[in-house]
Amino acid sequence: MSRGPDERADAVVVGAGLTGLVAAVRLASTAGPGRRVVLLESGSEAGGRARTTEHDGYRLGLGPRALYRSTRKQLEALGVRVPGSAPDLAGALALRDGELHPGYAAAGPLMRTGLLSVRERVAVARLLALSGARSGRAGTDAARWLADRLPTERARQAAFAVLRISSYVGRPDMIGADALAAHFAEARRRVRYVDGGWRTVAEALLERAAALGVRLRTGVRAESVEGGATAYVTTAGGPGIRARAVVVAGLSPGAAGRLLERPGLADTAGRPLHTACLDVALSRLPDPARSLVFGVDEPLYLSVFSGTARLAPAGGAVLHLARYDDGTEPGAREVRARLYALLDSCQPGWREVLVHERFLPRITTMTALPEARLGGLAGRPGPAVPGRPGVFLAGDWVGPRGLLADAGVLSGVRAAQEAAARL
Ligand SMILES: Cc1cc2nc3c(=O)[nH]c(=O)nc-3n(C[C@H](O)[C@H](O)[C@H](O)COP(=O)(O)OP(=O)(O)OC[C@H]3O[C@@H](n4cnc5c(N)ncnc54)[C@H](O)[C@@H]3O)c2cc1C
Structure with a gap:
């Protein structure tokens, strides 16, 4: 298949999850008007793991989500407001020996x-x-x-x-x-459950990106990225793109390593962290007093997110349950049964008022853990890739600060600044 002539851009961002969206907005606003910033996304829409789905007016994130202060501050600096509220932990119940305790x-x-x-x-x-x-x-x-x-x-x-x-x-x-x-x-510095789910944030970033002239291409997979005075991105079936700078944003160490022909990136990263999630929409909440539960001797969690953020029509409820990754991998069927049992004990009769449920047995919550044996936070790589001039990394495993989305957003901003300095 003909790939057509190469395209030219000032900068390319690969990956339009939260990290890539932040990087593209930061790059476009730092570089100034007239610069051509292209954002490539292999999926059919932007948002990545920050996507939120809608079911009869109920907004369900891919698992439970709390936005931390660092992310909020970075988003505000980019002109993106984060509507929502902080959950009240004082009423949380502790699950130990199969019983709920204050x-x-x-x-x-x-x-x-x-x-x-x-x-x-x-x-x-x-x-x-x-x-x-x-x-x-x-x-x-x-x-x-x-x-x-x-x-x-x-x-x-x-x-x-x-x-x-x-x-x-x-x-x-x-x-x-x-x-x-x-x-x-x-x-501890007040997390925020976001009104409308994290999609609210992704949509606001997309709007900012569009206003700044960022060109989003969905359904386009980057296949390789070469560094140099002019960097070069090849795409699956499409034309290559020449640019002064490329930010590889939100890809796992393994995926980024393959793109850059740097298998060492995966070898020096920590193990990934997965979570099993049960996302549930109910037309009525059977027991509002059991809205937040954390496991003590089992890595379980339940939270009625709609009690804090706007996620459900009047009277309805959105709940997120999770089993955290403790390395034991009991299997999807067993985990699902355990999450149902928790829901049964906290919200009896929930099946009669069920609007929608989604079970995600193994979603990637962190692509690489900052393990002690690798030096913890200080052991993570920075945005610049040695031997690949003009290519920068960002994601939840990059940079010396933050976990989860915080790490992605902080490294996305830094990578964008370093990329913009080359334009
Ligand atoms: C269950 C769960 C709960 C979480 N809870 C929290 C929380 O409470 N607080 C918090 O801060 N964080 C939380 N997180 C983490 C947070 O969701 C992620 O850190 C963040 O959304 C990751 O964004 P990203 O852009 O780095 O990666 P992604 O969202 O994975 O985005 C990467 C994007 O790149 C695209 N892509 C991949 N390869 C290519 C390619 N070759 N070419 C083009 N595009 C490509 C993908 O399609 C994807 O859209 C949670 C995650 C999960 C799964």
Whole structure:
């Protein structure tokens, strides 16, 4: 098939998930008018894992989503407002030994919880306040950090149950202590459930991108990216694109490595993190008092998102349940049964008021964990790719700051700035 003559652009962004959308908007606004910025997306629409689907007026994200402060600040700097509210953790329930107990995700309830002794409560409260030296955690995994700071296994389990909610990490030895502590510090500063779901953010970024003249091409897969004074992107079946700079945004280390012929990128990255999610729309919420549950001895979670953000028509509810990745992989059927059991116990009769449900057995929540053995956050690569001038990386595994979308957005902004400096 003829690919046609090469196209010319000032900059190309590969991938139109949240990271690529942020990178394209930042690039176009930094580079100024008249620059040609092309955004390539292999899927049929932009948004990537930040997509939200709609079912009879109910908005369902791909799993539970809380937007952290760093992401919000970066979005605001790009002219994108994030409407929504912060969930109230004070009413959260804790699931332990198959029973629901008053929770302890907020400071007040923690000091009253019957699940821990007074000594344990104080130690957990100190740890979650992140008091004490912050340095020296880079090569330490979170299990070691908890073991050093907490007196009993029960206290360690209880503390990690709270840390897990915002990090999605199912077992403490999977992640560097620096990354977990820094992320928890961020999550404590009021997260936001977004009105309309994360699609609201993706749509606002798309609007900004269009206003700045970014050319979005959906259904176009980049096949390879070469660096140089002029970088070059080949696309599946289409023309190649020559540009001064290319940002590879939101691809996993493996996918980015294949694009750049740099298999080493995957070899030096941590393992991916997956989550099993059950997304549910109900025409009525059977038990509003059981709206937020976190597992203590099992990596489970339930939250009625529509209690905090606008996601459902009047009287209806949108719930997200999850089983976090703890490396055990019990299998899709077993996990689904466990999530149904949690829903049965919290919202009895939910099947009679079911509008829509979606089970995602294994969605990628982080493409690569900042593991302690790889140096934690400090061990992640920067945007510049050695030996590939003009090519920059961004994503949830790039740069020394943030987890999840925070890492993507922060590295997306940085990659865009470095790319814009070449134009
Ligand atoms: C269940 C779940 C819960 C989450 N909860 C939170 C949360 O509470 N808070 C938080 O901050 N983050 C959360 N995240 C993470 C957050 O969703 C992601 O970090 C973010 O959406 C990733 O955006 P991205 O652009 O980096 O990657 P993606 O969204 O994966 O986008 C990459 C894009 O690149 C495209 N692409 C891939 N290859 C090519 C190619 N060769 N050519 C062209 N296009 C290509 C893909 O189609 C895709 O659209 C969660 C994720 C999941 C799955």
